[in-house]
Amino acid sequence: MTAFGIERDRDADVGRFADRVMEAASAWSNRHRARAQALTRHLVADTRTGYDRDCAGWAILSILTDRVGQAFDREWQPIDLHRLVTRLTKSPADALLGDAMAYVLQRYARATVDPEWWAQMEAIEASAWWPEDRSYPQARGDRDSWPEVVQAAVELISTIWAVPSIESLGPRPGEARPSTRRSSSRVDPRVLERVRALLAKAESTTFEAEAETFTAGAQSLMARHSIDAALLAATERTTAGPTLRRVGVDNPYESPKVSLLSGIASANYCRAVWSKDLGHVTLIGHAEDLDAVETLFTSLLVQATTAMAQHGKQTDAYGRSRTAAFRRSFLMAFALRIRERLHQVADAEVAAVAEQRGGSAGTELVPLLEERRDAVDDAVDEYFPHLRASRPTTVSDDEGWFSGHAAADRASLGGSGEVERR
Known part of the structure; x- marks a missing residue:
């Protein structure tokens, strides 16, 4: 009433x-x-x-x-x-x-x-x-x-x-059971802690070259991390395959950020699929590799943003703002050069481990890693059968491009920790 x-x-x-x-x-x-x-x-x-x-x-x-x-x-x-x-x-x-x-x-x-x-x-x-x-x-x-x-x-x-x-990515509410919960990496978890420590140093230093040296060291550790996982899987005949994980990518400059994430994923035996309208990237790879990719992406994005901000606002000869074009070009160049550098570090680590193992054990390493990559490709085909390549980001600011390339290219890739003078 x-x-x-x-x-x-x-x-x-x-x-x-x-x-x-x-x-x-x-x-x-x-x-x-x-x-x-x-x-x-x-x-x-x-x-x-x-x-x-x-x-x-x-x-x-x-x-x-x-x-x-x-x-x-x-x-x-x-x-x-x-x-x-x-x-x-x-x-x-x-x-x-x-x-x-x-x-x-x-x-x-x-x-x-x-x-x-x-x-x-x-x-x-x-x-x-x-x-x-x-x-x-x-x-x-x-x-x-x-x-x-x-x-x-x-x-x-x-x-x-x-x-x-x-x-x-896993069971829905009401369907989870102990046997269905995702297992964590079986490779020594201390590896990722060391990676995070290196990346924390990279983020805290005010010297770009020093930051990139720490980043190269982190990628070297992660490459060894993937190698250990591949060898362990082959030895124990495990059936654990690739899994999926979603990572948010926010405006502005989404496309260059996705390029950076894709490059990091590729260097670590993973793939990245961008769902632009939904604001996320799906990473496909083995659990231990996905951990590494997420960690490195977060750090490199911080480093790139910090280096980019140091250039301040940009204007053309008529006083009109070109900050957006500069930053978009900066991040795209940074992403592409980082992809190259990480692949170089990963390839060097594979060669070093193969040489250490020697004989047939060394020659078996590359096929094992290729099997790992092939399994990821098969998972992408299964989950994304209608995948299309995205259009590349247009680069319209030369100064931004060269500044971004330089920001990703100041550290030695020789593994000695020395910084090149450029």
Whole structure:
């Protein structure tokens, strides 16, 4: 009963609010932004009472629960959805998404959800924080701003409404079992710790040449890491094959960043597939190699960005800004030269190990590594049967190109740690 003694059908009221939310989300999705905002304002104006706001909150929750569940069924993981939403919307849509995912995952026993999912939820600071007797949209609106939450819900629903199916990286919620959880690398984990330590030094130094020397040392360790894994697999006749992992690549200058990641992957017996519209790259490779690729990419991106920023803003002869063209060309040149250098380091490490092993053991190493690369290629063909090559980035700034090339070419590749004078 209401204060006026009129009986209200709560389920019907929730349904009516859900229809209005969907109408606004549809308008937003079809780029009728003025209409979407007007519908949202009217919705907010009609939820001044506690009862109406409660009904609207449960309506939003119902829609988001359905859409997030559908996305999980289509192999999206929490970090994937979070990356897409932060890319296409503004706050607090990302926080509302975190609430929705936490609400959906509450349905499952914790042991039946891949631990990687919980790690992702922790990384984006998403958890079930609201009281049990309230919907999270209403609780967030009461705590922050109800009009902002309603607008964020409209944008969020529009963004995730029809996400496509993507490649599976592991079990869905409710399907994880101890036997299905991904195993970690069986090669000495201290190797990656040493790699991370070298890259930390590369990131902290103010001398580009010194940074690249540390990076070359890290790549040498990672090449040995892959070699050890290949030899171990051949010795023990293991059946563990390539796996998939997604890495977010953000604007600006996406294409050069993807080129950098692809080059690092190639030097470490992996492949990279860019899903441009979704804002991520799928890496395909063996688990220990993927760890190395992710680690090195993060470090090199920091180094490239730091070196690029030192050149400041760029203008042409007429005073017009050419900073974007300079930086795009810089990063592309940096990426291509880094690819060359990493392959040189990896090839030198293979030759050194083959010589150390000697005889037939040494000559067997290269075919083993080729088998490893072939297995990755087969996995790419399986998961991405309709793969197309992306168009190369246009380079339009000569100074940016040569500056980027120089930033990636100051360290000796001889393995001695000496820096060439250039």
